[in-house]
Amino acid sequence: MIEDLGSASLGEFCLRDFPLKERTAFGAGGRAKYAFFPENAASFAACIAAAKREGEPLAVLGCASNVLVSDRGFDGVAVFTAKMNAISCGGGAVYAECGVSAARLLEFCRLHDLGGAEFLSGIPASVGGMAAMNAGAFGREISSVLRAVYAVDGGVKKLPAEECGFSYRCSVFGSALPVFAAEFSLRKGFDGRLAERIRAMRRERQPEGRTFGSTFKNGKDYFAGELIERAGLKNCAVGGAAVSGVHANFIVNRGNATAADARELIEYIKKKVKARFGVTLCEEVRYLGEF
Ligand SMILES: Cc1cc2nc3c(=O)[nH]c(=O)nc-3n(C[C@H](O)[C@H](O)[C@H](O)COP(=O)(O)OP(=O)(O)OC[C@H]3O[C@@H](n4cnc5c(N)ncnc54)[C@H](O)[C@@H]3O)c2cc1C
Incomplete structure (x- = not known):
């Protein structure tokens, strides 16, 4: 049983x-040395412990x-x-495990007539990823509706929202402190x-197809997409990766993009925007593996 991983080695239970x-x-992208799909907190924690024990990046x-x-x-x-x-509700709170998608969370809110998280509609993400990134849209951030986050830190630890270090697209969570679940504080009344x-609005303003969402973070006094557009980079491409013609902060995969294409395009955009406006763009997209 996966729950009994105990001191099993990664090679014994991972793909x-x-x-x-x-x-x-x-x-785009290559292969992982190991992959694992935990089904509960115990196997999640056991995998993390095994990775630490064996010195494998996670x-x-x-x-x-x-x-x-x-x-x-x-x-x-x-x-x-x-x-x-798993997802459940009670006492004005929704409890969702990290793998619940935004779509499922919203559907659950609709069924239980709970409001406040509608701004997350259409984000193709998980609760764990959204909490870790403090995902946001239309002037709101997920932290504004989070009451607490359950992190895997040896065992599972509950952190009240004030202790989660939330700021723009940032939190204390990540692969070093994974999110197991989150508790949302919502009000009565889902606004369908x-x-x-x-x-x-997403369909209108964002490109269809394969993309990783916003490539760059916005600054205090600029929108990354606006600077990229003003630098004349809409539709600019490297191999199969192109700046979207719909929204310049999105890079789209035209079908055969490699990660190297996307990375080269990102560096090119940064160079052009720096030269034109003196602004150093900072990636929102997270890199995995060596480039
Ligand atoms: C079409 C499109 C539209 C998007 N629109 C938005 C938007 O409006 N607003 C917005 O903020 N983002 C948007 N994004 C970006 C993305 O959906 C968010 O950043 C989201 O929070 C990532 O969630 P995920 O589950 O896909 O995380 P992943 O992409 O799998 O991971 C992202 C980061 O979170 C970490 N992470 C994932 N799960 C956990 C966990 N359980 N515990 C700890 N760390 C974890 C990963 O290690 C990684 O560093 C969009 C992306 C696309 C493709």
Whole structure:
């Protein structure tokens, strides 16, 4: 049984040489040395402990919607959270495990008539990834509706939202401090019209197809997409990776992009924007593996 992993070695319970490309939203990248799909907190924690014991780098992945995996792959353990997907509610709170998708969370809110998280509609992400990234949209951040986060730190530890270090696309969580679950504080009344309006705005303003969402973070006094557009870089391409013509902060995979194409394009954009506006853009997308 996976729950009894105890002191088992990674080689005993992980998949080996696991292809990551099709698991990522962008659709590029190589293989992971190991992959594991824990189904509960015990096997999640046991995998993390085994990785530490064996000195293997660890990457906790939700929907892999914000990662660019190197074409050379990842020489470590990729832990996919999709199977930890219980969701429940009570006492004005929704409790969702890290692998619950934003779509499922919203559907649950609709069914239970709970409001406040509608702004997350259409983000192709997991609860764990959104908490770790402090995902946000339309002027709101997920931290504004989080009451607490349960992290894997040896065992599972509950951290009240104030102790989660939330700031713009940032938190204390990540592969070094994985999120097992999150508790949302919501109010009565799901606003279906708002959720639909937000999905419609996404369809209008964001490109279709394979992308990793916003490539760069916005600054205090600029929108990254606006600077990229003003630098004339819309539709600029390297190999199969191109700056979207719909929204310049999105890089799209035209079908055959490699991670190296995307990375080269990112460096090119940074160089051009720096030369034109003196602004150093900072990536929101997370790199996995060696580039
Ligand atoms: C079409 C599109 C639209 C998007 N729109 C938005 C948007 O409006 N707003 C926004 O903020 N983002 C947006 N994104 C980016 C992305 O969806 C978010 O960053 C999201 O939070 C990533 O969640 P994920 O589950 O895919 O995480 P992944 O991409 O799998 O991982 C992202 C980071 O989170 C870490 N992580 C994942 N799960 C856990 C966990 N359980 N514990 C600890 N760390 C973890 C990973 O190690 C990695 O560093 C968009 C992406 C796409 C493709």
